[in-house]
Amino acid sequence: MTRKALVVGSNFSAIPIVFALKKRGFNITVCGNRLDEPCHDHADSSVDLDYSDEEALLREMESGRYDLLVPTGNDVSFRSCAYVAERLGLPGWDSVEVTRILHEKAAFRRFMRENELPGPRSKAFGPNDSILVGEFAYPLLVKPTDSYSGRGVVTVRDAAQLPAAVAEARKHARNGEIVVEEFIEGQLSSHSAFVRDGKIIYDVFADEYCTVYPYQVDCSHHPSALTERARGAMRAAMGRIVSLLALNDGLLHTQFIWRGDDVWIIEPMRRSPGDLYGHMIDLSLGIGYSDLVVALLLGEAIEIKPRFDPPRxxxxxxxxxxxxxxxxxxxxxxxxxxxxxxxxxxxxxxxxxxxxxxxxxxxxxxxxxxxxxxxxxxxxxxxxxxxxxxxxxxx
Incomplete structure (x- = not known):
């Protein structure tokens, strides 16, 4: 009998996931209200639905037409899928609370402080809170707690710039909550960790740059120039996160800053990174990045062996x-x-x-x-x- 998958998200970054499912013989329904986006062209059927509406996505999944719920490369897709998975008791998913911790900046910073994990010092403020940052030295970063692609992030170099930065960040925050954190000088990089049975079984490091828009990564390369000690520090920290949150099998992708042998974790995600990041890794290593993401979602046995050694x-x-x-x-x-x-x-x-x-x-x-x-x-x-x-x- 043909298995049926509901793929939540339709833009170009999800195409490798769609093809990984096609390779396994899935009948694919793509969910999203942008019917001009490319994944709809490769689906067996489409659902015109705003998947940020968690209850609407839940009703669609409750229809009984699907055997598998598949998130794609954006936070809204992943968080809505986590909500539906928890409500329906789908196996292999982290809880909504764990998902919130990993995808909301304020919640993640609080988790980092409580568990003494390496990251910038920070403080969260609600929509009506007075902004008190006397314990921090400038420059600072002001961020919406739930935005993406660097939207609403502002560097503040003195107290006079703070009110305008707070207003800009709150404008991009769905709930008005923002985070103020110390500005860390160093190299921005990413860490893709493939998690199986509570352990990181394989990982990849890439260096990243924001060159056209200040807080949106638009350039990257693999392999990274990261030192071996910094790699070890990052693996140890992310291994602790996997253990502390009892993460299910899947991808844990994280941005961090490093300087010398020191690392500062910036933000993680359980979704696939966008902008065909996985294709860069495949061109360099030949590991089948998106195929591994799908394999872990399905609970398949996997063996990760790069085709290119040393990496391109x-x-x-x-x-x-x-x-x-x-x-x-x-x-x-x-x-x-x-x-x-x-x-x-x-x-x-x-x-x-x-x-x-x-x-x-x-x-x-x-x-x-x-x-x-x-x-x-x-x-x-x-x-x-x-x-x-x-x-x-x-x-």
């Missing part, structure tokens, strides 16, 4: 613009010392909003020299020229 040197860039809305025609990319491939995301002539709200394409580049990769990847944007319908290059 691969960078990734999300092509976007700082300008206002423009009408892109084409772009050129001349990446020094690299062979590039491009995943287009837009139809020619369709309006493009500035970062962090829109993306034109995702570029992957393979290098032969590690130092050149480290030099070029943070500067990817300077090697791209964007031609608009108005006949000008825009950046």
């Amino acid at each position: 040197l691969v960078g990734r860039h999300t092509v976007s613009t700082k300008s206002g809305k423009i009408t892109p025609l084409s772009f050129t990319a001349e990446i020094p010392g690299a062979v590039a491939q491009i995943a287009p995301l837009r139809v020619t002539g369709k309006l493009l909003s500035p970062a962090p709200y829109d993306k034109l394409a995702i570029l992957f580049a393979r290098f032969e020299d590690f130092e050149q990769m480290r030099d070029v990847v943070p500067d990817f944007a300077s090697y791209i020229r964007l031609q608009t319908m108005e006949g000008e290059f825009a950046w």
